[in-house]
Each structure stands twice: as C-alpha cells, then as structure tokens.
Amino acid sequence: MLVDGKIYLGTSRNPDDSLNKGEYLDLKYANRHGIVTGATGTGKTVTLQGLAESFSKAGVPVFCSDIKGDLSGIAAQGVAKDWMTARAAEIGFTEWAVDRFPVIFWDLYGENGHRVRTTIAEMGPLLLARLMDASEAQEGVLNIAFKIADEGGLALLDLKDLQSLLNYMAENAKALSSRFGLISKSSVGSLQRGLLVLEQQGAEDFFGEPALAISDLMRTTIDGRGVISVLSADKLMMNPRLYATFLLWLLSELFEELPEVGDPDKPKLVFFFDEAHLLFDDAPKVLLERVEQVVRLIRSKGVGVYFVTQNPLDVPESVLAQLGNRIQHALRAYTPREQKAVKTAADTFRPNPAFDCEQAITTLGIGEALVSTLESKGVPAMVERTLIRPPAAQVGPISDEARRQVMGASPVGGLYDKEVDRESAFEILAARAEKAKADEAAARQAEDRASERQESAGSRWSLPGFGDDDDDRQSSSRTGRSSSRRSGYQRETVIEAAMKSAARSVATSVGRAIVRGILGSLKR
Structure with a gap:
C-alpha cells in the first residue's frame, strides 16, 4: 500500500461497501495546503495523528497543537488495539505495525514542554493589536510606539518594555504628537489596561528571550525522519485569542524567514492549525487579508498549512479556495446552519457520480471521511468515500513521566528553559528617567541656593536706620556703592x-x- 513520494490516507470503498482503491496524498502537492473537518467524535484527531506520522516517515518536519493532550501519544510506542488491527485488515493495510516517532514538546507556559517565547518587536503592532482587541485608534498609537522604538534604539522584548514606552509616550504626548501624529492619552491608557489583562492571562510568559528559532521546528533525525513538534495547548486554549495569535505569528515568521523554494518534491514543513475557527472569529478585515496573503504565498516557501476545524464555514471562502487537499469527516445537519455547512462542504469537492456527496457527509461512520487530494498537474481528484488508516503510535495521552523522559532527551533541551533579560526599552527609559530626575534635583538645588542668596541680601538692606528711599538703595546695590552709602548714613x-x-x-x-x-x- 505504501508508495514512494506519496502518503497513504486509507482505502476508498464503493457504494456496495466493496473496497475500491488506495487514497494517497502526493508529497509534491502537499504544500498546496489542506483542511480536515468534521463534527466532534468523528475521528479528526486520529486522522491528524496519522497524517503527522506519515509526513514524519517521509522526512517532513511537522508542527501541530495538542488541544486535549491526545496527540502526545505520538511520542510513545503504539499498542495494537483491536479496532486498529481490524481497520488495518479491513482496508488491506498489511504493512501496518506499531511504532513511535521523534517528538519535541513545546509549551508557552513551560509546564508540559520547552518554553516558547517571542519578543514584542517580532510580534508586531498588527498581531499585538489583535491580541489586545485594540480599536483602530489604539492600533494607531501602537504603530507610533513601534516607530518611536525604532528611531530611539529601544528594544521591545517583553511586556514591561512596551509598558515603559507607553508611559513615556503619555508623559510626552504633546511633543511626540507634533511629529508622529495625535497620541491620545485615553488610547494610551486603554493599551496599558490591555497589557495588564494580557499579563493576568499569562502572556507575560510568552514575551521575552530567548525567542524561538524557526530552524528548531524544522529538524530531522539521523535516520531521516521528520521531527514532530507538539504544542501543549490544553491550558493555552483557556485564552483562545492568545492561542490563535500565537499560531498566526508562527505562520508569519515562517513566511518571513524561509527562502523561496518554489515547488519542492516534498514540503519543508507541514503546519497543522487545530481549532482554526479561533483564528477567524471576529477577526478584522486587515487581519483576514494578512492570513489570506500568508496562506497564498507561504506555499512557495515549502510550507503546507492544514486547517483542522469542525465546520468548513469556519474558514473564509478566500482562504478555503486555496486549500487543495480535503478530508471531510461526518457532519450533522440538525439546524439550518449545519445544513448550510453540509452543502458547502459537498460543493467544495469534485463530484463523484457513484454517490450523493451531500447525503454521504451526514452518514459517514467514525474513522470514515470523504477524501479529495490533488493529482497530476495539481488537479483535484474525484471525491471518494474513504476508510482512514489507523495510526501506528499510541492513541491518547502519555504519562507525565514519559513526557519528562522525552523532554530530557530533546535536542533543544536547555536552549529555551532559562529566560534572558538583556538591556531593552525598560532599562533604557528607566535610566533616562533617573538621569532626568537627578538633573532636575540638581537644578532645583542651584535655584534654592540662588534664592537663599537673594533673601540674605534683602535682609541686609532692611536693617533699621537705612531710611525709606528704596529706589536709592536698589541703585546703590546695582552700582556697587552700597558700602559707602551705608557708612554715610551711619555717620548722620x-x-x-x-x-x-x-x-x-x-x-x-x-x-x-x-x-x-x-x-x-x-x-x-
């Protein structure tokens, strides 16, 4: 069943339930992106695991997020369970055998994997505004903040750096507004409150150094297998906006850092975006345009992006149109929206005259899906009703002890676990503030000394016996003849x-x- 240059997905069957043929994903077209959809409990996660295993065997590094902890089992030796052996026998997958795969665990909080960090500067004002749910005016202030940081040599690494810069902008709003445009103190205040919310949600752990190196997501083993990077996202999912923004940032970094490679024989990296609807929910137009741009152009960097979600309606049409490889598990059609989703999913496939695609979507069993991939010259294959192959590694989460063992043997062990806090905007602005404070104190002391001298001089002129001619006294003070006049008055x-x-x-x-x-x- 295994074919060089292709990934085996499963075996299709005819309407009479007889086996038809093997269904494959051509590695040459794997960077044309794809989508895996289906209702909860229909087998999406197992399909995702099987895809990740197949890409790894083909020497393609994989990045995927583990929403419920189930994907962590891909690092452990599989167990030949009854349903797995039965499915392998049913589809004629005689080469199936239990296995384990090279895995690096990652975690934004550093609890269930190596810590993942980036800097405020790398995140950029657009994604940061999305993360903070900033208004248009507040996003404008953020853009000004980044401009000031660039011109002033202020490195923005973590939240305290941005907080210090916003404080500086609020204190000097009038002077800065004349050069960069209006800086509203209310907008600055709203951004500061937004930073406080991010800090309370744990985003403080995400921003800082050492920042994640993209090359560490694109590793292969000595025997040629692609390393599977698994992001622990069970805790991260409690902050959906941070989760979606992080994955979009990662996609953007891949797009900006990787060189153009055209259409390679196989992808340089496959990126699975689980719970993809979180990326598009309430996203502003400019962000959707950014996503569309990245998905459209990142193919030439050798990266394949696969969205995993329950409903195909979760993905905008402009993005959906760019996804050439499709795996559709069962959908329910109890509500008008669900019925629309079924019709939308059916319409995205190249029809098969052997069955009604729309009806089949609602009757698919667990581990069964409608599959259509790109064939020769990138043409979509006719949709087939397919029994998905079983995974080879452990299905379900691994123990904490097993996870620690994997992390202990990780090739990135020790690279990201200790935070580095070098001089940045916070320290620079604090030093400037201290210097300004010291200069102000020195100026105030000099002013106080001058005032004391004036008071002392005034007390001498007001001594009794000097008469009432104030003008004459001031004139004598200016001409330096005060001593002679004072002595003359004393002789009267x-x-x-x-x-x-x-x-x-x-x-x-x-x-x-x-x-x-x-x-x-x-x-x-």
Missing part, C-alpha cells in the same frame, strides 16, 4: 536728622500758605 547725627525734619515742616507750611493765597485771589 541726631541733630542733623532733627534739622532736616524741621526744614521739611517749614517747607510744607510755606507751600500751604501760597496755595491758599492763590485760591483766595481766584475767588475774588
């Missing part, structure tokens, strides 16, 4: 002062008499 005697007072009285009396005389002549 009591008799001289009395004579001056009498003269002023006489002058005043004479003046009054003259005025009265003039006024009296006017009356006459």
